[in-house]
Amino acid sequence: MSDGHGSTPGAPDTPPGWASNQPPPYGNAPGSPWTAPGPASGTPQGPPRGFPPGPPPGPGQPYGQAPYQQPYQQPYQQGPYGASAPPPAMRPGIIPLRPLGLGDILDGAIKLMRSNPKSVLGLSAIAAALGAIPLAVGQAIMLTSLAPIVENPNAAPPEESFLTQYGGSLLSFAVQFVAVTLLTGVLTRILGRAVFGGKMTVGEAWTLTRNRVPTLFGLVVVNLVILFVPMALIVGLFLALGAAGAGVSAVAVVGVVALLAYVVYAFFVTTRLLLAPAAAVLERRGVVDSLRRSWHLVSGGFWRTLGIMILTQIIAFLVGQVLAFPFVLGGSFFAILGGGSTGAQIASAVLIAVGVTLGSMITYPFQAGVNGLLYADRRMRSEAFDLVLQTAAIEQRRQGWVHASADDLWDPSVTPGGPTQHGSPDQGAPWSHS
Template sequence: MRPGIIPLRPLAVGEILDGALRLIRSSPRAALGLAAGAAVIGTLPLAIVQALEANEAFSSLFGEDASVRPPAGILPSVSEVIADAAGVLVQFLLVTVLTGVLTQILGRAVFGGRITAGEAWQRSKGRIPALLGTAVLTGLILAAPALVLITLIFFALGAAEIGLFFLLSLGGTVALICYVAFFGTRLALAAPAVVLERLGVIAALRRSWELTRGAFWRVFGVIVLTNIIVAVVTLVIGIPFGLMAGAILFATDGGSGATPVLVTLSVLSEMCAAIITYPLQAGVLGLLYTDRRMRAEAFDLVLQSAAADQYRLGWVPASADELWLRPAGGGPHGGA
């Protein structure tokens, strides 16, 4: 049975990715419109910082006094690290909120129903504080070990402990990657739970942990595959903007007059990529959440029964949103 963007049964990996694309195609104004708003807010800080850094680097190579300038340091400055981290944090917050809002659209789209961006926002805006809280708490959980590691690395540098520095840099980085991969995966489904099940921050994180139990590698693999697709799409979209930037640098000989144009091109490149990739990432997370409920709780039976009722009605009522709520006792649907 497939009344909407996905078949109402446990999903294959390809069906999750296809469903995310179908979500965008079924409600393009809602999905891309919301993504455009998020992209404008999310890409400007990071894109501007990156563009200014790139322009400074090109100016040092092509500027009139390039031959007498000292080479730039290997490590970025503290201000650059803070600016980049702030940009990444803003993007993470926005993608989390967008995931929640688009999940509201997804809740209808699995039945073939549609809602506008305005309606999705109206139905989701009451959950924004919980979504932001979920994003902030998740970010703290993932970032705390990184802050500790960075502190220890700088301590080792200050104490001239070269052996300890390399041990922390290599071993600590590997351990940090494993930590972020594990906890990032186990907590990845919290945003859909905040909106569809109307859970609070802690309850949503616990719910994500529960849904990913016994399915870590599958969820992790889909998220990694999605991120690879996002990286490729971002790279492809950035090619024409990069060519234009190169032509401008060549034409202006790296002069300071090229800076505004380079900033604009960088912002446009980041923004165009975000408009496409934000809803793709949000759709994948929403469908992973749906798939885990179908596999762990026989939720597909609930969806199939509701779809049959809606077929007889000939339309998808707003009450379809209530299907995503868990039973009062917190047990799975369908008794499985």
């Protein structure tokens, strides 16, 4: 009996294109990492969780095989004008295994949080709280200092030191720099498994990500240097114009032109390097190799990637503000109307911290999910990577579970017949999606 892959009775379960004398990368072969636990192959198994039940199995045939073959065995349905409608794409996890539209990407980012809330939202809440607490304390102290002005509008504003004004914000930025960098890597690893419908614990995600931490920090540092060096040059230009005694109109014109040029430069570089963290985590690349990989993946889809990136930032900002606003407003009232008491400061800091944490714990994984799915979409469109995902998903459904070896499919140097190799990200496959 055929096993759904076109094999003959007694032949090893290998994908098309593999020689018979090569060991199969997955299957029910003894000792294979893809071998599913449970009863022997001759014993009927129950239908896998999350997949539609199929007809009763025949002798030696497990549940789940027939439903997987069904979309490919049925003829295309006839459209109203005679056009053939393609069969629906597989969707074992948070996205359909085909090139993604905008709705698929946004929906997949939301499903990432819903499919594994303990790991995704739990880690995001920790990272958000670490960054929100210093900021909340600094804002509570600053707002409490305004209490005398509320009681006496003619009172002079209090003198505040630089540390009082900006200390909390600077400490919050430093903490977020570390926490968000680590969170991005862990969430990207969780997303790689969620595409197949699998889940990952916090401990497993950290174990698989911790060796990528130096690369992630390296990417952040390189991006900061790329963005801040031109800004430093612009500041130096203004200082030179001031030293030369240039007129106000000349400085204004130069300032407007320099500002517009910097905005264009920042958007261009940020978009081109947006997929570097995903490449570093899922493909296990180094800093320079990840940047080069992102640059080539975005080629051919720059404007689409830029538009989705801007839309994601807008959505994240609005959602974060809506969630945090009631708590920040309540904390501000406590601080200003509390008469400068310690209790008012504590209550204000707690409310502001809760609001900022609540907003960030939703927006952090949403942004990380969109970036990770943009990476997957670009690989599907430029490398036909959806065919690799579909082949693996068929095997996983046939076995009824998602093995940890699915993580290796994202690495072109591990995937059989992968289109690219480390060190040569521009050597893509000749096939592509239009």
